[in-house]
Amino acid sequence: MESMRVQDVTPNDLPWKIRYDAHRCTLCGSCVAACSFRAIESKVEQRRLIFSEGEFPEPKARFSAVPVIRQVKSFKNYCRGCGICEKICPNDAIAPVRNPDSRHPIITRCLGGDSIKRGGRKNLESTVRTLDKLRVGRISQMTDPSLDAQRHTFDMLAPFGRILPPQKLPMGVGPDGLLQATGTTPPVNWVYPVIIGDMSIGALSWRMWEAVAMAVAYLNEECGLPVRMCSGEGGVPVRLLKSKYLKYMILQIASGHFGWNRIAKAMPHMVEDPAGILIKIGQGAKPGDGGLLMAQKVAEHIMAIRGVPKTDLLSPPNHQGLYSIEESVQKMFLSFNAAFKFRVPVAIKVAASATSVSVYNNLVRDPYNIVGGLFLDGIDGGTGAAHEVSLDHTGHPIVSKLRDCYLAATAQGRQGQIPLWAAGGLGKTGDLAADAFKMMCLGANGVFTGKLILQMAGCVGNDQGRCNACNTGLCPVGITTQEPPLVRRLDPEKVAQNIVNYFLAMDTEFKKLMAPIGNSSLPIGRADALVATDQAVADKLQIQYVC
C-alpha cells in the first residue's frame, strides 16, 4: 500500500483534469505529440486481473503492464484545457474537463514563489455586460423613414488625426467667392471604424502576424474597406516597411521602443507613409503593468527585428524620461510628428482609468493640436502576457469611461477634435458590429480589437480560464508562439480569409444597424438612439431607461 503525501500535486489540484478512456484508445500517440504543454504523457500501468477458469471458483491473479495516457502531475506542465488532444483523437478517447475544485492559484504561488503570469482576458466572473443592457431603441418609422441596408449607400469612416475647431480652420474666401486654404491643417486619415488592435510580431507568431497583414491588404485592395492594422510594439519586417502596404499600418511605439531602430533606418526607403503612429502609454488588460514578452518567445527573428538578446523583454510601465503630460506632448508627439514631416497623425493609447477624463482634457486643450486620437482601452481587453493579479484586479470598464470622455468634450464644445477610439472586450460575445455601434452612439469615433482577431484565427482561449497560455510560447494553435512546429499548425491564408469574411459580415451588420435609425453616416454621439434596460446604466450613460 502506498503512503500518501499531502503536499504532492495531483490532477485534482489543477484547473483541468484529463478524462481518458483506455478502452477507446488505440495508443496512436497523437494526443501526446500534439499537447504543446506536455501536460499528458504515455505511461505504463500495472494491472492485476483476478480470474477463474474452472467450474468452481479457483481465483488466480494475472499481472500485466498496460500502456496508457496519463495527465502530468505538475504545476508547471499542467493542462490548460485547450482541447487539442480531444481535437486530434480519432476515437474520442481523451478530453480535458474543468475542475471546479482546483487549488491551482494557491499551489502555483506556494511552489513557484512568483506571481502567476498568463495571457488572455480577465477571468473573474462578471454579471451581464453593460453593452448587452443596451439596445438600439430609437427606430425610424413614421416621422422619418428608415433606410434600406441593401439599397442605400452608407458612409462609414472614422477619423484618425487631430481635427481643428471650425473657427480655427485656415480658410478664407477667395476672389471667386470660394473657400481657399490659407494654411495647413493637421493630417487626418479617414479609415474604417474598426482598427485591428496592436499585437506585436513577437507576441504573435510570424504566420499569424502575416495573416493579419494579408487580410488588411486584401480588405483594402479588393474589398474597398480601408481597414488599418496597428503593428504593436515590436517592429515591422523591413520588407513591409519598404512596401506600398505600409500605408495600411499604424506603427506603435511603447516604452520599450522595440523595433524602432529598424523603422528609423527604413524611413529614407519608405515609398508610402504609415497610416499613423500610436504611442502606447497603457493597456486596458494590465494598466500600470508594462509589456511583457517572455524569453521563451524571443526567437531568432524576434531578436533580429527588435535588436535584442534572448531574454525576457519588458516594456516599463511608464515611458522613461516622461514625467508629465506636457513633456509627453512636447517630446514624443512633436518628435513623431516631425519625423514624418507632419504628414502622419500621431495618437495615444491609454488604459481606461478613473483619471481618463483628466488625461483627455489635458490633450484636448493642448494648443499645438498635435495629438491625433485617444485610444482608450478597457479592463476586458486581452493581452499576450501579464501578471494574473493585474489582469483580474486592475483596470476600468470601457463603456462608461468612453462616455465620460465624450461628455467632457461635449461640455467644452470640443467633441470630435481628438477622435475617441475605444476597446476592451468589444466583440467578446462574437458580435463586434453591435458592440462597436453602441460605443459609437455613446461617443466613440471607432473601436479597435485584438483578441477577437485571434479568435477568428482559431484561438481556443476563453474567459473561463481555458488555455490563456499566450505567455508560454506554447500556443497550441500556432498563434502566439514562435516554435516552428506549433506555428506550422496555423494556415495563414485560411486565417486571412476568416478575418476578411468576418469584416465583410460586420460591414453588412453595421448597415443593418444604421438603416433602422435612418442614418447614412456613423451616428457618433447619438445616444438618443440607445435605450438601457438597467436604470443605473441609463443614469450613468445619460440615456433613456426602458422596461
Add this chain to the structure above:
Amino acid sequence: MCRIGAIKSLNYVHPSMALQLMQSQQKGHDNSGFAMVMHDLGGIFEKYKHLPTLSMAASDEGVRQAEDILHQAGFQRVLQWVPETDNRPGLDINAMPNYVFETFDYPKSYRNAEQKVKEDLLLDMRLKLRDALEANEEGFVYSFWPDVVTLKEIGNPRDIGTYFRLWEPDSTFTAKVITTQCRQNTNYDIVRYAAHPFHLQGYTALANGENTFYLKNVEFQRKLHRGYIGFESDSQCFLYSLHYVHRELGWPLRYFKDVVTPLPFAEIEKRDNAQQLKAIRQSLGHLEINGPNTIIGVLPDNTLFTCCDAKKLRPIVIGRTADTVVLSSEVCGINEVLPDRDWETDIYPHEREMIAIDDNLEVQRWNQ
C-alpha cells in the same frame, strides 16, 4: 409631415397670400398652428427698415415687463402696431392676450455704433426679454430685429388668419419675403417657441422633416454661440448652423449645404477642392444632419434659399412669375397663388442642389 412655404416678390405682398399658399396643402399638415416670418417689410413698417421691431405675444404683465426692460436699456419706441383682432366665438385659436409689434430706436449711445455692435445688442436684448418673460410664461419674444416681424400662434391656421384679419389683404402689413408653416411641434411639447420659422440676427429657417442628428447638433451648437438656445424643435438646429456658417465663419451660403449634407468621402476625393471639403466635413461633422429634411432659409440680405437632405426624402417645388417666386412643399400651393405661371419652368431641386433667389428674383442653382 409638415408643409412649408415661402414667397419672395418684387412687390410687397400681404400674408393672405401665405395663408392661401398653405391652405391648399392642409391635408398634409395637422392644422395645429400658424407661424410666419416676414422680411423686407412694407406698409406701416416701411419707413422704419433700419430700426428693430419687436414681435411678441404676451400677457398685459408681459408687455409691461418687456417695455420696462427696453426703456431701461435706453430703447425708445417709435411705432407700435397691435393687430386688430376678430375675437368671434368658435375660433380654434389659443391666443395670448396681446400680440404686439413695436419698433424702437436704438439707445442714444448706440446710434453711431458699428453695425455689429448694434446687432449684438439686439440679440442680447431679445435673450434678456425672453429670459424675463419665460419664468411665468408672461410672454414669448420671437424676434427683435430691423425689417423683420414674426407671428406665431397655436390653433387652426384658417382661424388664426380670421383672428388677426389676415384673410383681408391690405397695404399696412406687407413684406417682400414671407416664410410660413402651419403646424405646431409634433415630436416634442407644444410650445410657441417650437413652431418654425425661427429667426436669429436676420437669419430665418424653417424645415419639413426630422433631423435625426438632432442630439449631435444640439450638443455642439450649445457651445458655439450664446444665441443658440431653446432647441424646442430639431429644426432650430438648421437655423443655428446657417447662422454659424454664414455669419460667424463668414463662408458663402453654398457651404451651408456642404456642412449639413457633406458629400461622401469617396466623392470628396474626386473634387478639385477636396482639401476644403474634407476640412469642412471634419471640423463641422457635428452639424451634419441626417433623416428626411427640406430646409428653407432667408439671409439678412433677404436672399431666399432652399436645399434638401442628402437622400432627398422630403419634397420642395419652386414656381415663378416675372415678379414673384414661391417655394412650397406641394405644387398645389403654388397653383393656388400663382395660377397663371408657366409651370414648365417649375424647379424640383435634387438632393445635392442648393437654390438661392436674390433681390432681383434671379435664381441661382449650385450643385454641391
